[in-house]
Amino acid sequence: MILQIRPFVAPGFGENGYIVWRDGAATAVAIDPGNSVAPMLELLADEGLRIAAVLLTHAHLDHVEGVARLVRETSAPVYLHPADRFLYDHVAQQAQQFGMRVDSPPPVSKSLEHDLHIDIGDVTYHVLHAPGHSPGHVMFHVADAECAFVGDVIFQGSIGRSDLPGGDFMQLIESIRAQVLTLPDETTLYPGHGPPTTVGHERATNPFLIPHYGGGLA
Ligand SMILES: [Zn+2]
Numbered sequence: 052m053i054l055q056i057r058p059f060v061a062p063g064f065g066e067n068g069y070i071v072w073r074d075g076a077a078t079a080v081a082i083d084p085g086n087s088v089a090p091m092l093e094l095l096a097d098e099g100l101r102i103a104a105v106l107l108t109h110a111h112l113d114h115v116e117g118v119a120r121l122v123r124e125t126s127a128p129v130y131l132h133p134a135d136r137f138l139y140d141h142v143a144q145q146a147q148q149f150g151m152r153v154d155s156p157p158p159v160s161k162s163l164e165h166d167l168h169i170d171i172g173d174v175t176y177h178v179l180h181a182p183g184h185s186p187g188h189v190m191f192h193v194a195d196a197e198c199a200f201v202g203d204v205i206f207q208g209s210i211g212r213s214d215l216p217g218g219d220f221m222q223l224i225e226s227i228r229a230q231v232l233t234l235p236d237e238t239t240l241y242p243g244h245g246p247p248t249t250v251g252h253e254r255a256t257n258p259f260l261i262p263h264y265g266g267g268l269a
């Protein structure tokens with residue numbers, strides 16, 4: 052199948068948000084809308100798409116700051132793993148630490164859990180729990196399109212921070228080993244920051260995953 056994937060790099064924190072839909076379908080999802088809501092709404096109007104869900108990989112400020120506005124405009128339900136609720140419910144306080152004001156997001160509509168399959172717009176998103184960057188971090192794997200939206204678990208040549216509240220380095224490495232490196236090498240990874248990469252490329256070249264940096268753990 053052809054999956055349409057439109058990345059949006061936000062001003063400010065520079066995080067990636069994505070609008071994703073099956074080619075020809077009228078229903079899309081927004082993944083980590085962050086601070087890209089205005090251009091996302093433009094795309095939806097241009098393409099005649101309806102947002103059926105806001106899928107959150109995790110609830111750090113940079114990935115959720117626009118959720119309130121997006122839901123106000125589209126009434127889409129919000130999907131989040133419950134272990135990140137302590138972050139989601141305190142988005143306003145997260146923002147204060149950066150001297151920003153952010154509207155509190157609406158209640159979570161659906162709690163994500165590991166191994167859940169979500170069918171939206173003729174696309175199946177497989178939820179993979181990958182804690183370590185945050186406790187409730189999940190990835191969304193679309194097997195039919197050989198891709199995964201991995202948030203801040205792994206980046207091209209790097210991995211997510213584990214020094215933020217609820218972060219855990221060993222848990223992050225274990226998540227990468229169990230949830231990322233078990234995907235086929237040709238799987239394209241769409242991260243929360245920076246350009247897309249592939250499982251095979253990171254397996255071979257990511258300095259955190261090769262032995263001399265202790266990557267033998269992964
Ligand atoms: Zn994060």
Ligand SMILES: [Zn+2]
Pocket residue numbers: 066111113114203243244
């Ligand atoms: Zn981030």
